[in-house]
Amino acid sequence: MRFAISLLLVLAIASIIGTVLKQNEPYPNYLFEFGTYWFDMFRTLGLFDVYHSLWFLVILLFLVISTSFCIIRLSPIMLKEMKSYRERSTLSSLRHFRFRQELVTSLAPEQSVRLMDKVLAGYGYKSRTQIRKTGQLLAAKRGSWNRLGYILTHSAIVIICIGGLIDGNIPLKVDQFLGYKRIETRDMPESQVPSVSRLGSNNLSFRGDVTIPEGSSADVIFLNVANGYLVQELPFIVSVKKFIVKYYSTGQPRLFASDLVIQDKKTGKSKSVRLEVNHPLTMDGVDIYQASFGDGGSHLHFLVWPLTGASTLTTPLDGIVKHHEPMTINGHPYAIEFDDFRKFNVEDLSQGVVKAPSSFMQNILSVFSPAAHKDQELRNVGPSVQFKIRNAQGEAREYLNYMLPITLGGHSYFLTGMRDNPGASYQYIRLPLDDNGNVNSFMQLRAHLDDPSAANGIASRFAKKALAGIPNMQAMKPKLAQISESVLALFRQGGYNALAGFISKDVPQNEQENAAQTYLKVLQGTALEALNEVIPPGTPIKDKASFVRDSLNAMNDSFLYGPPVYLQLQSFKPVMATGLQMTRAPGKYLVYFGSLCLVLGIFAMFYIRERRVFVYASSDGKVLFAMSSSRQTLDFELEFKKLSNIISKAFADNKEL
Amino acid sequence: MELVHESKPALLRELRLGDWGYALVWLLGCLYTLDKFGAGMNVYSKGILCAASLGFIALGWFWKPFRLMCVITAVLSLFAIYEYHGQIASAEQELWLKYLLGSQTAIMWMSFLFVLATLIYWVALLGRSEFAGKFASVLTWCAVVMGLVGMLTRWYVSYLMGPDIGHIPISNLYEVFILFSFMTALFYLYYEDRYESYQMGAFVLLVIAAAIGFLLWYTFDRHANGIEPLVPALQSYWMKIHVPANFVGYGSFSLSAMLGVAYLLKSKGILADRLPDLVMLDDVMYKSIAIGFLFFTIATILGALWAAQAWGGYWSWDPKETWALIVWLNYAAWLHMRLVKGVRGPILAWWSIGGLMVTTFAFLGVNMFLSGLHSYGKL
């Protein structure tokens, strides 16, 4: 018994591990998070897939075996007890009952027993009478089903576990162990996966996924196992006509569905169906679910802007999501990998910046209402594209660009986010737009400021304008022009950091604060001058001062941006892909049956109380009424009192016959 | 010779006219709903409606005060719905709605009444005042009624927002905290009634007051009280039965843990002469865990059935699922200790307090610290 309780607790603790450590992630993620030492340790212990690890299955097996033994040992006893009325009880044993009462009656023993039989029958008791030498014994019982509760609950545990094991990957594990099947870890087209990593369509049970772009079809799914996969063949071919998302008026998704055509391989018959979340479909014993969606290879068209140098020359670039393109930037070879495209993005703009919803509180919220709560200002900010730029050494940075202008604090920007590892959140750069929503003005300004040959002219014109109309300051002009030029040069080399570095090195401590202010003003003034020179007349920019400030910020941030190009998404042709999950789980019928037994069993155990009543009517007119229950709770005391009153009353009512 | 003894089955013998009237009202209400709204309900919704009606009839027969609560709740809710005149804005304009019965107002009243009841239960406990106890009990009943009215009108209001938006208000954390509060209170009121003891209230209402604290913070700081449409994964009739069953479990487990606290205090001699008998505390603790365990089992199984429909497998070892299993195993162990080994006393009291920690983690902690399918991150 102690063993059973310990097992329950060990199982509970073992289960916890699997919830704390994210399960079945790709191995590189673990390696990144834990380092090689712990990674090897955890992998050996099976912690990346606890619930399928050997030790976990062994604990489960122990549980099943010990419960089975328990059932085998106790069931016969329980069944016997259920049937028995205990009519062999002796008068002296009844006298030791805690709940008993003695009465005197003028009725003959057989009359007393008959009366009691009738009274107790009204309360659901079944009884047996036994004639003894000194009187008659009525043995009654009620609620014997209680005992069945034990058998039901415990059998349920065994049944559920067996059902679960059938649907688990035990047969596959065995095949793998014997070398009949091998996990494929290479990234290759499905058709080239060797047969040792393929499972036939008659496989008893499986659970896997497949992503199918619109207009394509598939007749296999992929089972994720450890750090690789297996290919499961299907008895049918699924073609995807269209993936559908519908939205509520509030912008949250209301419906995800796929229009499919499924063709049976054997009969060749096909049927069209619509698959929705929460409404799976069964085909040849395989259940098909709408599980996820993604991009199925949208066509994207970009304009590539340089982010350094004096040129604003753009080049066009075409890409397809999930494909990559080679590209040369400043003479270096790179590859652009287009990862994802999204047509809609509902984002919270209340914080002023788009951010990934990963904070503590938002996680709580997302559980029950993945949508927003009222603090947030949700808006559909339009299409976005996610891509990586990889250099010749294989190092990559990841980018997230929004196609449409996003208005923050009254000004519009193009947002582009960058991160250098997949776990980090994006750092955004805001490229300011002119009032026509065009990024060209910013690009012109940037190129002008980035042009060393133009700096001298800008600086002197800035100085001239800044001091114009201030008569006694004209002598300062060359000095101001020189400051302007060197500030610009510093900024061109390293942004605000370079300026700060210069100040902390060359300016006495107590003047640094002032110098910083002055330099910033000069920089902004110079940039404003540059802006005026470079934008075509008539380009509307209402608030030039803040446009200049935003431009300088954007230029400053671009030092950390990576390869100095900005990909402006210009147009797209979306192609969606639907993610289907398919399962075959014959064990579920056992599991459901076991669950039913479990509920009935628990009900029987707690809410059917076994009670036994004995009435011994002696020939001398004495009647002993005794009562017992398998569980003597407070209720039972009350029940005894109630029944004993009823019995007393019944005898009183039948005094004279 | 004729033995005189009335021999009708026990249940029917105890039913009075009021019970039959109560049942009739439920049945009529149910039929009316089917007639008027049946067209918009699928067969599962109809099944759930009928089964729930029968269940509530049985509950009212079994525990009489429940009948009165149902009637008052129904009258107030119908009146509130009438006052809405089919417009959400009425909540701000109609006096009754603005100050008493509007969905949000009623929930605020519930919160206030629960907190007040908690205080007065403590007054009753410390001052050994029977009168204060009775008063606190009435307040608790009122709070339950207001909570129910708030939820029912909220349900109605969600349909005013748009026919495709309308849904039962048990779909987010805000709503289930209300569910938790009045469910726990109802269980408590039942035991209070059966054991004729007001002293337990001081402890049980503490956990409800804590839930209310969270609810208020959630309302005023996070403005989480808005009605949001359902994401596709939640659009299922399973939600209607899975979630309430879970909260019967959570409520009962919390109740037993609070009684565990009372038990330990009493056995250490603290408040000893004010608290009820240890035997009684122990008994209620057991009963509460027993009913909680039954419903939690059902809820977990319903969850598995739902998962089989929504996620493609009845068991995915998703953190929420796994923690439900952990909670379940914990109480299975508790019950083995008591039923098989016959353990009583402080060990079980401590264990049920520990059980509340585990339950709270399963309820809240998983959402906060772990991620999984339950966050519907996938779609």
Ligand code: HEM
């Ligand atoms: C994970 C699930 C469970 C396991 C592994 C398990 C295991 C066991 C084991 C090994 C015993 C000892 C039998 C013996 O004395 O030889 C036992 C007894 C018992 N279990 Fe369970 N059990 C489980 C679930 C339950 C549940 C859900 C209940 C009811 C709520 C329950 C109620 C009982 C009772 C009442 C006994 C005592 C039977 C008796 O000796 O009269 N068990 N269990």
